[in-house]
Amino acid sequence: xxxxxxxxxxxxxxxxxxxxxxxxxxxxxxxxxxxxxxxxxxxxxxxxxxxxxxxxxxxxxxxxxxxxxxxxxxxxxxxxxxxxxxxxxxxxxxxxxxxxxx
Amino acid sequence: xxxxxxxxxxxxxxxxxxxxxxxxxxxxxxxxxxxxxxxxxxxxxxxxxxxxxxxxxxxxxxxxxxxxxxxxxxxxxxxxxxxxxxxxxxxxxxxxxxxxxxxxxxxxxxxxxxxxxxxxxxxxxxxxxxxxxxxxxxxxxxxxxxxxxxxxxxxxxxxxxxxxxxxxxxxxxxxxxxxxxxxxxxxxxxxxxxxxxxxxxxxxxxxxxxxxxxxxxxxxxxxxxxxxxxxxx
Numbered sequence: 001x002x003x004x005x006x007x008x009x010x011x012x013x014x015x016x017x018x019x020x021x022x023x024x025x026x027x028x029x030x031x032x033x034x035x036x037x038x039x040x041x042x043x044x045x046x047x048x049x050x051x052x053x054x055x056x057x058x059x060x061x062x063x064x065x066x067x068x069x070x071x072x073x074x075x076x077x078x079x080x081x082x083x084x085x086x087x088x089x090x091x092x093x094x095x096x097x098x099x100x101x102x
Numbered sequence: 103x104x105x106x107x108x109x110x111x112x113x114x115x116x117x118x119x120x121x122x123x124x125x126x127x128x129x130x131x132x133x134x135x136x137x138x139x140x141x142x143x144x145x146x147x148x149x150x151x152x153x154x155x156x157x158x159x160x161x162x163x164x165x166x167x168x169x170x171x172x173x174x175x176x177x178x179x180x181x182x183x184x185x186x187x188x189x190x191x192x193x194x195x196x197x198x199x200x201x202x203x204x205x206x207x208x209x210x211x212x213x214x215x216x217x218x219x220x221x222x223x224x225x226x227x228x229x230x231x232x233x234x235x236x237x238x239x240x241x242x243x244x245x246x247x248x249x250x251x252x253x254x255x256x257x258x259x260x261x262x263x264x265x266x267x268x269x270x271x272x273x274x275x276x277x278x279x280x281x282x283x284x285x286x287x288x289x290x291x292x293x294x295x296x297x298x299x300x301x302x303x304x305x306x307x308x309x310x311x312x313x314x315x316x317x318x319x320x321x322x323x324x325x326x327x328x329x330x331x332x333x334x335x
Contacts, residue, residue, distance in 0.1 A: 045266050052218045056169065065162040 001095070005088045006030065008061060012053040013084070016046055030085030037082050047081060058091060066094045108172045110134045112155050112212060113182030115141050117281035121307040122179060122314070123148055131177070134168060155182045155208030165215040174223055177318050178216040180209045180230045180253075185246040185283050198245050205249035210256060213271070217264050226269035227318040230257050234277050234335040238298055242291075250275075254329055261327030270326035274313040277305040277333035300334020 010026050017023040024041045025032050033039035035047045051068045059065055073080050080090030109126050113119040114135030123135045127145050136151040153160040184204045186197050209230055220226025232254055235247040253273060261271040277299055278284050278292055296302045313330050
């Protein structure tokens with residue numbers, strides 16, 4: 001599942017990168033920085049665009065609606081939006097949680 | 103992108119929402135509506151969802167379906183709303199929660215999810231519903247007026263947050279219109295209220311549609327964060 005989600009995220013970043021002056025270095029794979037921390041690439045608008053695009057592709061691929069920017073995500077000490085890897089882990093966690101609740 | 107615009111209207115089972123669904127279908131919009139209970143009418147180019155506007159899961163499912171079937175959303179009319187006439191000392195907490203949930207949470211939820219769809223085309227028009235009960239400080243309508251005051255703030259702040267996505271957010275504040283919403287309000291009270299307006303008459307559905315038409319025009323892309331009260335309030 002990790003690989004599938006990583007590919008979904010990278011596909012969305014590739015589209016967003018086209019509009020960015022400083023692009024997310026997707027060649028770094030899971031270590032590519034996204035938002036926050038010392039190396040964050042995305043500004044708040046491009047982060048919002050990425051979150052929405054990823055939510056929609058997760059909906060399409062897994063037929064389930066997740067909300068990436070919820071209180072848990074925003075209050076986590078280590079933001080899930082720091083890198084591609086942290087975002088992948090967070091989505092896997094949300095999807096597992098969703099399955100447990102069904 | 104085809105030229106048929108897709109419009110979502112909340113609270114279309116009756117009253118203003120039902121009128122607007124019919125009105126905009128006739129203006130060649132593809133209209134999607136929703137209400138808690140099923141509707142008793144049929145319209146071409148109209149699709150209905152049964153849901154509670156504050157049920158996040160159901161609302162998200164509906165938007166996912168709109169994205170898959172229509173692929174776009176151009177206009178959102180946040181019409182769904184409830185009111186309750188009561189003195190503050192006689193207002194149950196349950197009523198307060200219901201009003202805030204439908205009027206504030208529901209409007210917020212639809213704005214959020216609609217904006218996610220609208221930003222795909224970098225275009226969107228959101229029209230929320232305020233009320234003259236807020237500026238007129240109507241006694242007996244504390245929670246309703248407060249919930250709609252929240253809509254004014256929401257509209258103003260969202261207009262700034264969504265401007266970069268090509269989305270405008272405005273609100274229309276109707277005077278009393280002859281619908282179920284004011285059915286339980288005593289006649290003397292309505293008469294006093296109408297007397298407080300610059301133009302002392304009931305509002306009509308067409309008065310509301312006229313303001314919405316202005317807000318959702320493509321040419322109104324420089325008009326956002328605004329509220330228009332009807333009747334000169």
